[in-house]
Amino acid sequence: MQRYFILFFFFLWKFSVGQEVDLSSYNIIWNSQSNNSSESMPCGGGDVGLNVWTEKDDVLFYIARSGTFDENNTLLKLGRVRLRLSPNPFHGGTFKQELKLREGTVYIEAKNEEISAKINLWVDVFAPIVHVDIAADKPLQVTATYENWRYQDRVTKGKENNANSYKWAPPGDVIAKKDIVGYEGSSGVLFYHRNKENTVFDVTVKQQGLDSVKKKLFDPLSDLTFGGFLIGEGMQQAGETSGKYQDTDFKGWRLTTEKPTKKQSIKIYLHTKQEKSVDTWKKELLLLAKTKKDKGATVHNKEWWANFWDRSYICIKPGSKDTSDIDWQMARNYQLFRYMLACNAYGVYPTKFNGGLFTYDPSRIDTAMTYTPDFRNWGGGTHTAQNQRLVYWPMLKSGDVDLMKPAFDFYRRILSNAELRTQTYWGHKGASFTEQIENFGLPNPAEYGWKRPVDFDRGMEYNAWLEYQWDTVLEFCMMILESHRYTGANIRPYMPLIESCLQFFDEHYQYLAKKRGRKALDGDGQLVLYPGSAAETYKMAYNANSTIAALKTVTEGLLTLPDTLLPSSRKAEWKKMLSRIPPLSYRTIDNRILLAPAKLWERVNNVESPQLYPVFPWGLYGVGKPGLDTARNTYQFDRDALKFRSHIGWKQDNIFAARLGLTDEALRLNRLKLSNAPRRFPAFWGPGFDWVPDHNWGGSGMIGLQEMLLQTVGDKIYVLPSWPLDCDVAFKLHAPKQTTVEVEVKNGKVKKLIVKPASRRSDVILPESTNILESSNNIK
Numbered sequence: 001m002q003r004y005f006i007l008f009f010f011f012l013w014k015f016s017v018g019q020e021v022d023l024s025s026y027n028i029i030w031n032s033q034s035n036n037s038s039e040s041m042p043c044g045g046g047d048v049g050l051n052v053w054t055e056k057d058d059v060l061f062y063i064a065r066s067g068t069f070d071e072n073n074t075l076l077k078l079g080r081v082r083l084r085l086s087p088n089p090f091h092g093g094t095f096k097q098e099l100k101l102r103e104g105t106v107y108i109e110a111k112n113e114e115i116s117a118k119i120n121l122w123v124d125v126f127a128p129i130v131h132v133d134i135a136a137d138k139p140l141q142v143t144a145t146y147e148n149w150r151y152q153d154r155v156t157k158g159k160e161n162n163a164n165s166y167k168w169a170p171p172g173d174v175i176a177k178k179d180i181v182g183y184e185g186s187s188g189v190l191f192y193h194r195n196k197e198n199t200v201f202d203v204t205v206k207q208q209g210l211d212s213v214k215k216k217l218f219d220p221l222s223d224l225t226f227g228g229f230l231i232g233e234g235m236q237q238a239g240e241t242s243g244k245y246q247d248t249d250f251k252g253w254r255l256t257t258e259k260p261t262k263k264q265s266i267k268i269y270l271h272t273k274q275e276k277s278v279d280t281w282k283k284e285l286l287l288l289a290k291t292k293k294d295k296g297a298t299v300h301n302k303e304w305w306a307n308f309w310d311r312s313y314i315c316i317k318p319g320s321k322d323t324s325d326i327d328w329q330m331a332r333n334y335q336l337f338r339y340m341l342a343c344n345a346y347g348v349y350p351t352k353f354n355g356g357l358f359t360y361d362p363s364r365i366d367t368a369m370t371y372t373p374d375f376r377n378w379g380g381g382t383h384t385a386q387n388q389r390l391v392y393w394p395m396l397k398s399g400d401v402d403l404m405k406p407a408f409d410f411y412r413r414i415l416s417n418a419e420l421r422t423q424t425y426w427g428h429k430g431a432s433f434t435e436q437i438e439n440f441g442l443p444n445p446a447e448y449g450w451k452r453p454v455d456f457d458r459g460m461e462y463n464a465w466l467e468y469q470w471d472t473v474l475e476f477c478m479m480i481l482e483s484h485r486y487t488g489a490n491i492r493p494y495m496p497l498i499e500s501c502l503q504f505f506d507e508h509y510q511y512l513a514k515k516r517g518r519k520a521l522d523g524d525g526q527l528v529l530y531p532g533s534a535a536e537t538y539k540m541a542y543n544a545n546s547t548i549a550a551l552k553t554v555t556e557g558l559l560t561l562p563d564t565l566l567p568s569s570r571k572a573e574w575k576k577m578l579s580r581i582p583p584l585s586y587r588t589i590d591n592r593i594l595l596a597p598a599k600l601w602e603r604v605n606n607v608e609s610p611q612l613y614p615v616f617p618w619g620l621y622g623v624g625k626p627g628l629d630t631a632r633n634t635y636q637f638d639r640d641a642l643k644f645r646s647h648i649g650w651k652q653d654n655i656f657a658a659r660l661g662l663t664d665e666a667l668r669l670n671r672l673k674l675s676n677a678p679r680r681f682p683a684f685w686g687p688g689f690d691w692v693p694d695h696n697w698g699g700s701g702m703i704g705l706q707e708m709l710l711q712t713v714g715d716k717i718y719v720l721p722s723w724p725l726d727c728d729v730a731f732k733l734h735a736p737k738q739t740t741v742e743v744e745v746k747n748g749k750v751k752k753l754i755v756k757p758a759s760r761r762s763d764v765i766l767p768e769s770t771n772i773l774e775s776s777n778n779i780k
Contacts, residue, residue, distance in 0.1 A: 020306070020310060021309050021310055021313045021315075021732075023101045023102050023309055023313075023335060024102070025321070025332075026101055026331075026332045026335050026336065027098055027099055027100055027101055028041060028098065028099040028336070028681065028682070029096065029097070029098045029099075030095075030096070030097045030098075030680070031094075031095060031096055032095060033053075033054045033055055033056070033057070033090065033095060034053040034054060034055050034680065035055065036053075036055065036246065036361070036364055037051060037053060037055075037060070037062065037245075037246065037360040037361045037364065037373070038360055038361070038364035038365070038679060038680070039053055039679070039680040039681075040052055040053040040061075040062070040358075040360055040680075040681065041053065041097065041099050041106055041681055042099070042339070042340050042343065042357075042358045042681065043061075043099070043104070043105065043106040043121055043122065043123065043343075044104075044123050044340075044342075044343025044344070044357060045104055045122065045123035045124060045125040045301065045304075045305075045342075045343060045345075046123060046124060046125045046126065046127070046128060046343075046345065046346050046347075047065055047066040047067070047128065047343075047344050047345070047346050047347035047348065048063065048064070048065050048066075048123045048128055048130065048270060048343070048357070049063075049064045049065070049123075049340075049343045049344065049356065049357025049358050050062065050063060050064075050106075050121065050123065050130065051064075051358055051359075051360050052097075052106045052108075052121055053097075054090060054095070054097060054108060057084075057088050057090040057091050058082050058083060058084050058090075059082070059083040059090075059108060059119060060080060060081065060082050060083070061080065061081055061121065062077050062079075062080050062360065062373060063077060063078040063079055063080070063081065063130060063228070063268065063270075064077050064078065064357040064358070064359070065078060065128065065226070065270055065272060065347075065357070066344050066347030066348055066349045066351075066357070066406070067226070067272050067347065067348040067349045068193070068226040068272060069195075069220070069221060069224065069380060069381045069439065070164075070176065070177065070193060070195060071177060071195045071196055071198070071199040071200065071221065072156075072161075072164035072165060072166060072174055072176065072199075072200055073164050073165035073199075073200045073221070073379065073380055073381030073382065073438065073439065074163050074164040074176065074374055074380045074381075075163075075352065075374070075376065075380030075381065076150070076193060076226075076374050076380075077359075077373055077374055078191070078226070078227060078228055078270065079146055079147060079148045079191060079228075080146075080147040080148075080245070080250070080373070081132075081144060081145065081146055081147070081230065081268070082144070082145040082147060082252070083119070083132065083134075083142070083143070083144055083145075083266075084142075084143045084145070085117055085134070085136070085140050085141070085142060085143075086140060086141040086143070087114050087115045087138075087140060088115075089110040089111055089112055089114070089115045089116055089117040089136070089140075090110045090112075091112060092112045092113075093110060093111050093112025093113065094110065094111050094112075095108075095109075095110045096108070096109050096110075099339075101305075101309065101335065101336075101339055102305060102306055102309055103122070103301075103302050103305055103306075104122060104123075104125070104301065104302075104304075104305040104339075104342075105120055105121060105122040106120075106121045106122070107119070107120050107121075108120075108121070114138075115136060115137065115138045115140060116136065116137045117134060117135065117136040117137075117140065118134070118135050118136075119132065119133070119134050120132075120133040121133075122301065123343070124297055124301060125300075125301050125304045125305075125345070125346075126297070126300060126301070126304075127288070127292055127297075128269065128270035128271065128272075128288075129267055129268065129269055129270070129288075129292060129297075130267065130268040130270070131265070131266075131267055131297075132144075132265070132266040132267070132268075133263075133264075133265050134263065134264040134265070134266070135262065135263050136262050136263075137262070138262065139259075139260030139261055139262055140260055140261070140262075141256060141257055141260050142232070142235070142256065142257045142261070142264045142266075143238060143254055143255070143256040143257075144230065144232060144235070144254070144255050144256075144266050145241065145252040145253065145254045145255075146181070146189045146191060146230050146252060146253045146255075147243075147245070147250045147251070147252045148179055148181050148191060148250060148251055148252075148253075149248045149249065149250040149372050149373065150176065150177075150178050150179040150193070150372075150374075151178060151179065151181065151250070151251040152178050153175050153176065153177055153178050154175070154176045154178075154372070155173055155174070155175055155176075156174045156175070156176050156371075157174075159368075159369065160369075160371045160375060161174055162375075162376075162377050162378065162379065163371070163374060163375045163376055163377070163379065163380060164200070164379065164380060164381075165200045165204070165379055165380075165381055165382055165438055165444055165445060165446070166200065166445065166446060167379065167444070167446040167447075168446055169445070169446040169449075169450055171203065171207075171445075171450060176372075176374075177193070177195075177196055179191055179192060179193045179227070180192055180193075180194070180227075181251070181253060182253070183237050183253060184229065184286075185231075186236060186237065187231055187232060187233070187234075187235045187236055187237070187255060188229055188230060188231035188255075188289075189229070189230045189231075189253045189255065190227070190228075190229050190282070190285075190286075191227045191228060191229075191230075192225055192226065192227025192228070192278075192281070192282075192285075193225070193226055193227060194223075194224075194225040194278050194281075195221055195222065195223065195224045195225070197222075199219075199221040199222065200221070200381075200438070200445065201217075201219050201220075201221045201222070201438075201440050203445060204438060204440075204442050204443075204445045204448075205217065205442070207445050207448065207450070208421075208442060208443065208445075208448060208458065209424075209458050210420070210421065210424060210442070212424070213420050213424055216416070216420055217416075217417050217420060217440065217442075218413060218414060218416060218417050218440055218441065219440060220274070220413075220439050220440055221381075221439075221440070222274065223274045223275055223276055224272070224273075224274050225271075225272070225273060225274075225275055225278055225281045226270075226271070226272035226273075227270070227271065227285070228268050228269055228270040228271065228285070229268070229269045229285055229286065229289050230255070230266070230267075230268045231255075231266070231267055231268075231269075231289060232255055232257070232264060232265065232266040232267070233265060234257055234258050234259075234261065234264070235255040235256060235257055235258065235264075235266075236255065236256060236257075236258050237253075237254070237255065238254035238255060238256040239254055240252065240253055240254070241253075241254060245361070246361040246363060246364070246373075247361065247363050247370035247371065247372075248361070248371075248372045248373065267289075269285060269288050269289040269292070271284055271285040271288060272348075305342075308342055308400075311398070311399035311400065311732075311734075312397070312398045312399045312400075312731075312732045312733055312734060312740075313335070313730075313731060313732050314331045314334050314335070314705060314706075314709065314729070314730075314731040314733075315331050315729065315730045315731065316328055316330055316331035316727065316728070316729050317331075317727070317728050317729075318728065318729075318730050326671050326675055327671070327727055329674065329675050329676055329682070330670060330671060330674040330675070330701075330705060331705075331729075332682070333674045333675070333676065333677075333682050333683050333698075333701070334674060334701065334702055334705055336681075336682065336683035337683045337695075337698035337699075337701070337702060338394075338398060338400075338702065340356055340357075340358060340683065340693070340695075340698070341356075341391065341395070341400070341403060341695075341698075341699075342400070342403065343356075343357055344356065344357055344403075344406065345400075345402065345403050346405075346406070347406045348406065348409075349406055349410060349439065350383070350388055350391070350392070350406045350407040350410050351391050351406070351695060352376070352380070352388075352695065353378075353384060353387035353388050353390070353391055353650075353690060353694075353695045353696045353699075354376050354377055354378045354379075354384075354387070354690045354691040354694070354695070355376045355690075355691045355692060355693060355694075355695070356693060356695045358684070358693050359373070359375070359376045359691065359692070359693075360373060360692075361373050362375040362376075365686075365687055365691070365692050366687075376691045377687065377690060377691040378690055378691065379444070381438055381439040382436060382437070382438055382439075382444050383410065383436075383437050383438070383439060384435065384436055385433070385435060385437075385472035385473060385475065385476065386435060386472050386535065386536070386608075386650070387650055387690065387696040388407065388696075389472065389475045389476065389479075389617070390650055390652070390695075390696040390699035390700045390703065391407075391695050391696060391698075391699040392404050392407050392476070392479055392699070393475075393479065393617060393699065393703050394699055394702035394703045394706060396479070396482055396483070396486050396734065397706045397710060397733045397734050397735075398702070398706070398733070398734065399733075399734040399740070401483045401486060401487050401489060404479060404483060407476060407479070408476065408479070408480055408483075408494055410439070411433070411473065411476055411494075411497050412493060412494055412497055413441075414437070414439070414440060414441030415431055415441075415496065415497050415500060417440055417441035417442060418431035418432055418433050418441045418500075419431050419500060421441075421442065421459060422459070422504060422508070424459075425457070425458050425459030426459060426508065426511055428507040428508065428511055429500070429503055429504075429507055430500055430501070430502075430503035430504025430505070430506070430507050430508060431473075431497070431500040431501050431503075431504050432459065432470060432504050432508070433470065433472070433473040433501070434447075434461055434466065434469065434470065435447075435461075435466045435469040435470075435472050435536070436461070436466055443461050443466075447461050447463050447466055448461050448462065448463070449461065449462030449463060464539065464605060465536045465539075465605055465606060466533075466536065467531070467533065467539065467540075468531045468532050468533045468539075468540070468541075469533040469535070469536060470504065470505070470508075470533075470547075471505075471533075471544075471546065471547045471550045471551075473501050474501060474502075474550040474551070474554050475550070475617055477497065477498040477501050477502075477554050478550075478553060478554050478557060478617065478618075480494045480497070480498060481498070481554065481557040481558070481561075482557075482736075484561070484565075485557075485560075485736045485737070486734060486735070486736050486737075486738070487738055488738060491565065492565060495565060495566065498554065498558060499558070499570070499574075501554075502551065502554060502555060502558070502574070502577065505527070505529075505547075505551055506527070506577050506580065509527045509528060509529055509530075510527070512528075512530070512531075513527075513528050521580065522582070524582075525579070525580065526579075526580050526581065526582040527580050527581065527582060528542075528543070528582075529541075529542070529543045529544060529547055529548065529582065530542040530543065532544045532547055532598065533547075534546050534547070534597045534598050534601065534608075534610040534611070535606065535608040535610040535613070536605055536606040536608060537597070537604055537605055537606040537607065537608040537609075537610060537640075538597040538598055538601040538603075538604060538605075538610065539601060539602055539603050539604075539605045540601060540602035540603065541597065541598035541599075541600070541601040541602075542598055542599045542600040542601070543582050543585060543598055543599040543600075544597065544598040544601075544610065545584050545585055545595060545596060545597060545598060545610065545611060545613065545614060546597075546610035546611075546613040546614075546618075548581060548582055548583070548584055549584065549613055549614040549618035549620055550613075550618060551581045552578070552581050552618075552620075553618045553619070553620065555574055555577055555578045555581065556578065558571070558574050559571055559574055559575065559578070584596075584614060584620075585598060585599040586630070589633075589637055589638070589639070590637065592633045592637055593630050593633060594611070594630065594633045594634040594637060594638055595611045595612070595614055595621075595630060595631065595634040595638075596611060597610055597611040597640075604640065607643075607644040607646075608644065609638070609640065609641040609644050609645075609652075609653070609656070611634055611638055611640075611641060612631070612634055612635060612638075612641060612652075612656045614631070615631050615634075615635075615656050615659050615660060616652060616655045616656055616659050616703075616707075619659075621659075621660075622659040622660060622661075622711065622713070623659065623660070623661045623711055623713070623718055623721045623722070624711070624713040624716060624718055624721075624765070625713055628660065628661070631660055632660050632662070635653075635656055635657065635660055635662070647669050647672035647673045648688050648689070648697070649686070649687075649688025649689040649690060649694055649696060649697050650688070650689060650690070650696040650697070650700060651700065652700055652703075652704075653669055654666060654669035654670045654672075654673050654700065654701070654704035655700060655703050655704045655707055657669055657704075657722070658670070658704050658705075658707035658708045658711075658721075658722045659707050659711065659722075660722075661721055661722050662722065663708075663722045663723065663724055664724075666704065666707075666708050666722045667708070667722075667724055667727075669704065670701065670704045670705050670708065673697070673700065673701040673704060674701040674704075674705065677693075679692070681693075683698060685697040685698060706733060707721075707722065708720075708721070708722040708723050709721075709722075709723055709729070709731050709733060709743070710731075710733045710735065710741060712735050712736060715736075715737075715763050716763055716765055717735050717739070717741060717755075717760065717763050717764045717765065718765050719741060719743055719753070719764055719765065719766050720743070720745070720750075720766060720767055720770065721767070723745070725745060725748050725767070725769065725770065725771075726748055727745075728745055728746050728747070729743070729744075729745050730742075730743065730744040730745070730752070731743055735760070737760065738757070739755065739756065739757065739760045740755070740756045741753075741754075741755050741764070742754040742755075744778070748771060749771045750766065750770055750771070750779070751778060752778035752779070753766075753778070753779050753780070754778060754779075754780055755780070758780065761780065
């Protein structure tokens with residue numbers, strides 16, 4: 001089914017793309033080798049990511065793939081490959097390593113007085129295969145070494161467990177189990193990890209008192225096997241080796257060419273599957289290697305990447321060669337991060353907010369963390385929706401709705417588990433998704449808490465930050481609805497998810513009210529959302545505005561769907577629920593009316609600004625909408641919002657400012673957000689509050705820049721709502737109703753405005769001060 005989905009969008013692009021975009025100035029080019037893995041370059045496709053770098057005359061790359069979770073829910077890398085050429089063109093002479101965005105490849109060339117060579121690394125978008133193509137002007141010896149640091153069991157202690165689901169509270173020793181690695185045939189290395197019995201799934205089910213329904217629960221970890229097969233035609237076994245890279249010892253299995261050659265191709269075939277028999281898994285992997293031919297693969301991949309880039313773009317000061325210009329950097333880094341997201345276009349699991357597929361040796365981020373390359377902070381199989389959402393919201397306007405499927409499917413797979421826990425604990429219906437859930441839909445065991453009062457509600461996390469935070473899933477529900485509004489996508493498979501999430505709030509808060517007293521609703525016949533939570537910040541909240549805005553927006557979104565997706569009988573029920581959602585709360589500071597975080601709250605626990613969530617993500621306030629002054633007052637005068645203001649990590653102040661039409665403030669914050677990271681690759685931001693590369697940092701930067709350029713209110717399309725017109729920009733972005741908007745601003749004038757379909761041109765609203773060249777052929 002996944003393959004048909006990929007091919008559908010592939011052919012859709014071929015017939016829908018517009019003018020080719022020149023991205024060559026955004027390619028990253030290095031003319032010297034790297035010092036270590038922190039100076040690596042991302043490369044990928046499909047659901048595979050590589051960190052590529054050249055160090056001490058060797059080319060190295062880490063391999064990562066979506067969904068490679070071990071027994072402890074650590075997202076394991078699949079190893080490291082080292083390439084050595086002899087004679088070695090990297091020793092002395094000239095060097096160039098380039099990320100070619102339009103082709104999705106990393107291209108390396110080196111030349112000295114003795115020999116020159118070119119290496120092209122790329123990943124097949126349509127199959128899990130890593131390609132390494134080598135060409136030289138003279139015959140050379142190629143040695144490829146597969147390096148693995150999991151050649152034996154390792155005990156993980158202390159902060160190293162932050163990479164798995166046990167985090168700071170393991171119930172006993174945590175052991176990272178070894179991989180199986182060895183030669184296969186005469187010219188290949190086969191490697192894999194197979195999860196042993198009793199994974200963190202089993203531990204969590206027992207901890208949370210769900211053994212009675214265990215057989216009904218979805219378990220993604222049992223019998224999970226993942227790995228690959230490295231092979232090179234004309235290569236032979238060259239013996240094992242060992243060593244230490246950065247802080248971690250490893251073993252290596254070498255292949256070398258039988259004789260010197262001018263051309264050499266190396267491939268790594270990957271396979272991930274829950275399979276009862278490891279022999280069956282191995283046969284499937286080797287069959288892939290035997291039957292998957294290269295015919296047409298290079299061409300199809302180049303077409304995929306070219307069409308991907310033609311969907312949308314943002315270029316600030318196009319044509320500029322001043323790479324130090326902060327505004328030029330904003331657009332270049334926007335494109336680089338979008339490329340990183342596309343490397344997991346078709347993953348089984350969502351792109352992880354805390355590093356995606358591109359983490360590297362952790363001591364290069366924090367010298368105290370001398371752990372293996374598998375480390376990332378805040379877990380591997382743990383899903384933190386408050387962070388993950390920022391990775392996926394920008395895909396609507398960038399036209400990458402197909403890239404959102406892994407996130408939507410993640411929730412669809414675990415829906416039954418979330419409903420089972422609701423039924424088991426409280427006896428009512430609806431899906432209860434806590435913040436910090438595992439890839440099997442139950443709360444993270446460390447956040448759930450091991451030392452809990454005996455009489456504490458078994459369905460609750462015993463956690464001061466996360467208690468009663470149920471509403472983050474509603475953002476993904478809204479993204480699903482928006483994907484339909486933007487593209488007309490078939491969202492029928494996700495309708496049970498959306499309805500079940502809303503049903504949980506309706507039934508659970510009536511359930512809680514009845515536990516407190518006789519009535520299920522307040523005096524106005526509305527839900528009492530207490531206890532609640534306004535993000536992780538305002539705790540034990542009464543009617544949190546972030547939750548009210550979420551329930552209102554998602555419910556209203558449901559009601560706009562055609563009867564083919566939601567029959568009128570169901571709409572009648574959701575209209576009743578809509579009438580039970582309480583209104584937003586406000587407060588007055590210095591005689592100004594502001595949005596409140598909630599009606600009441602007991603304490604402040606974190607540094608988020610959920611009082612502005614009615615602006616983003618919920619869009620109840622903003623440019624072209626009533627009450628703009630109230631929302632601006634909240635941004636400018638709310639004391640907590642001012643105290644919490646920042647551009648770092650998942651902070652969204654840049655988005656709030658853009659949506660409120662605060663041009664100077666939006667520009668200031670987006671410049672900070674999207675300027676070069678303090679690393680060799682300019683989009684490896686972080687760690688912020690999380691890890692490197694910080695994907696919710698990049699995602700929030702993308703959203704903020706998009707919102708400066710294009711916003712929608714109903715059918716109206718606001719172009720340049722928060723953009724300084726004295727700054728040249730060219731962009732193509734997407735709007736609802738399968739609409740694209742292409743704009744070019746130069747010297748303060750709009751030189752291009754192309755809206756497709758043309759019928760949507762009348763819905764476009766430009767700033768009153770805009771000087772538009774109506775005589776241009778590009779205005780249509």
